[in-house]
Amino acid sequence: MRIGLLTEGGYPYVSGESHAWCDRLVRGLTGHDFEVYALSTGQEACGRTELPQHVRLVRSAPLWGEFSAGRGRRAEERKGRGPGRRERRRFAECFGDLVTAFATVPPGDEPARGAPHGGEPAGDPPAVPDGVGGSAVTGKADRFASGLYGLAELARERGRLPALLHSEDAVRLLEAACHGPHALPAAQGAQVNDLLAVTAGLALALRPLSLDWYGDRHGPGLGGVDLCHATSGGAAALPGLLAKRFFGTPLLVTEYGVRLREHYLARAASPLSAPVRALLAAFQGALAAETYVQAALITPGNTRARRWQERCGADRARLRTVYPGMDAAPFAAVADAAADDSKTLVWVGSVEPSKDLFALLHAFAEIRKAEPEATLRIIGGAGRDPQAPGYLAHCRALAAQLFPDEAADARTVGESPVSFEEIGSPEVPALEDAYASGAVVVLSSVIEGFPRSLVEAMFCGRATVSTDAGAVCEVIGGTGLVVPPRNPRALAEACTALLGDPDRRARLGAAARARALELFTVEQNVAAFRGIYLELISHTPSRPVASRGRDAQGVPQPFARPAESHVPGRWAVTGAATRTAVPAARTPSWAVPEGERATALPVQTGGCAESGGAPGIRGAAGFQEATGIQGAPGIRGAGQLRRQGGSGDQTGVTGAREREQW
Structure with missing residues (x-):
């Protein structure tokens, strides 16, 4: 497919x-x-x-810069002729529905504390608004969908949507919604510069509506695919929504990090004003809800992401957790955790404030009191966070303060028990070498998504001590120790317990490796999506754009192209004795649309070819009388007859006596 x-x-x-x-x-x-x-x-x-x-x-x-999509602007617009009156009126209706849906609350309802009405939760899923009934939510969702798809149809027909989104009409429509009686409380004080910032943000977010991906001179585009797979929510899912709207293409959404949560976190740290943050967050929340409603299946990467999706409107029946696959081959050569007396702790990752290395360093100070020979290796460079370089410098300073260089005597050079290293250095040439050098792998984060470093440590068969953040408990299961975040004492006690018990470390490491190889490999991820693709396409009727299955009046025929036609290769039926399906050079009649069956092969049954009946695959003792009456195509099993009697056609399983008559 x-x-x-x-x-x-x-x-x-x-x-x-x-x-x-x-x-x-x-x-x-x-x-x-x-x-x-x-x-x-x-x-x-x-x-x-x-x-x-x-x-x-x-x-x-x-998504940024000058818009240059093929349908974005037409020649007359570039010559100075802007949208006409009819287009502006239609845009006002659609854009008015869109902004009213996310910038207002139903009369008498309290504003939502969380998504999608402008809240910005940083950790837990958004709370359900108090007093918001199902009819009100449905009405807002329907109005948002009406405005969104109306703008998409306008962009597809006229191609002037970017100019309209940057027009004064858009600002005035947004102003009317924000200054109305039921506007979001955070948006009621929006000034002109806030409205301009919001319209600019909406113009960027709605750019996929004006793309030429939906069928044009370049080819069929998304209208010719069998399935749309969006690898995240937000902007990436928007073309999939339009493909489903225009062509009936099923949509699969995969979110390993919930896009809506990432938007909330980014907006919370942005310098934008409160009205701008509230309105853009409300729009993203409404878009996420529409995506979850329209998706045929949603595959979160962990249970925490699944909870977010459920609270934002996703149907639990259409949610299926698929863990991200990781390549286990580089870690296969790492030896099992031996029951030795190693006292090395290893931390691997990108150094940034969310990793809370301050707590780890203070915990290690407590560990040294119980295990004086313990060492700590912090392996990884500064992360992408703007504060990461400064945070790394502070961590080095704290380590130097807590653990001054220790010397055995007055003539030797002292060494600190804490080292800061990077992958690729002579001491740590590869990532697997980092895990192999430690007895216990530690994670001290306060904010975490899917903990990749823990999975890598599990592939290496290492025991782990982690803080309860993100999907840590789900990944670890019962193969490691988990402590509360921001608790150096609990972290120190767990590490000390494992450092002093080599046999326990070996047992936990072996269990961790078995769990990781079962759940988190590339093979299981690919196998899961292979099955999901086939499942979705098997439940999807044939679409007019993707197949030419139509009746004599031109009405599309559902299921005109069966799921078997997606299987690579060509197939026919042969073998009078065994009657088994084997590869052939021609396509069987059951895999050919109604109007293209002139070249279909006759089906051999019992050594003779029969015609005039419905095309199909007939097994042993399966016969079809040449009556000229066309039946529905299908697959007939052994002992099934099609015959013409006094009361019409009868299909069923006959006994030995009836077979003798034939």
């Missing part, structure tokens, strides 16, 4: 975890053709990675 892979800011241009996951998925599913539709932030200049041959198409569009 043809898969439309929808990405944002990553694959196939930028390296990183999202890029690595997409690349492993595409290379693992060689039985499908992929078309990559990438929303980028200028990474095309860096070039893209070499892609496998079954990636048939790569199209990208910028």
Whole structure:
């Protein structure tokens, strides 16, 4: 089948975890053709990675800078002729519905404390608004969907949406919603500069509506794919929503980090005013809710992400947790944790404030009191957080203060029990060497998503001590020790207990390796999505754009192209004695649409070819009388007859006597 892979800011241009996951998925599913539709932030200049041959198409569009999509602006607009009166009126209706849906609350209802009405929770899923009934929420969602898809249809027909989103009409419509009687409390004080900032943010967020990915002179685009797979929510899922709206293409959404939560965290640290943050957060919340409602299936990466999605409107029946796959091969050569007297603690990751190395250093001071020979290796450079370089410098200063260089005597040079190292140095040439050098691997984070360093330590068979943050408990299971975050004393006690018990470390390490190989490998991830792809396509009727199955009046026929037609290769039925299906050079009649059956092969049964009945695969003792009456195509088993009697056609299992008559 043809898969439309929808990405944002990553694959196939930028390296990183999202890029690595997409690349492993595409290379693992060689039985499908992929078309990559990438929303980028200028990474095309860096070039893209070499892609496998079954990636048939790569199209990208910028999320920032000058808009240059094919349908973005027409020639008459570039010549100075702007949108006409009819277009402006239609835009006002659709954009008014959109902003009213997310910038207001139903009459008599309290504002939401959390998503999607402008709250910015940093940790737990958003709370359900008090007093908001189901009808009010449904009405807002319907109005948001009406405005969103109305703008998409306007962009598809006229191509002037970017100019309209930057127009004075958009600002006035937003102002009317913010200054109305039911506006969000945080947005009621919005000034002109706030309204301009919000409209600019909406214009960027709605850029996918104006792309030429939905069928044009460049080809069928998303209208020709069998399934859209969005690798995140937000902007990446928006083209999938339009493909479902325009063509009925099923949408699969995978979120290993909930996009809405990332938006809340980013907005909370931004210098934007409160009205701007509240309005943009409300829009993102409404978009996430619409995405979860329209998706055929949602695959979160862990239980915590699943809870976020449920509280934002996702149906629990359409949620299926699929853990991100990681390559276990580099860690296979690491020896098992031996029952020795090693006293080395290892911390691996990117140094930034959320990792809380201050607590780890203070905990290590307590560990040294019980285990004077213990050492701590902090392996990793500064993270992408703007505060990371300064935080790393403070960690080094704290380590020097807590653990001055120790010398055995007056003539030797002292060494600190705490070392700061990076991967690629002579001491740590590779990542697996970092884990192999330690007896216990420690994680001290206060904010964590999916803890990759813990999974890598589990692949290496190492016992772990972790803080309860993010998906740590879900990943560890019962194969490691978990303590509360920001608690150096509890962290020190857990590490001391493992350092003093080599046999326990070996048992936990062996259990951790077995758990990681069962749940977190690339193979299990690829196998899960292979099954999900087939499941979704098997429940999806044939679409007019993707197949030409129509009746004599031109009405599309559901299921005109069966799921078997997606299987690679061509098949026919042969063998009078065994009657088994084997590969052949021609396509059987059951895999050919109604209007293309002129070249279908006759089906051999019992050594003779019969015609005039419904096409199908007939097993042993399966007969069809040449009556000229067309039946529904299907697969007939052994002993099934189609005959014409006085009361019409009868299909069923006959006894030995009836078979003798035939």
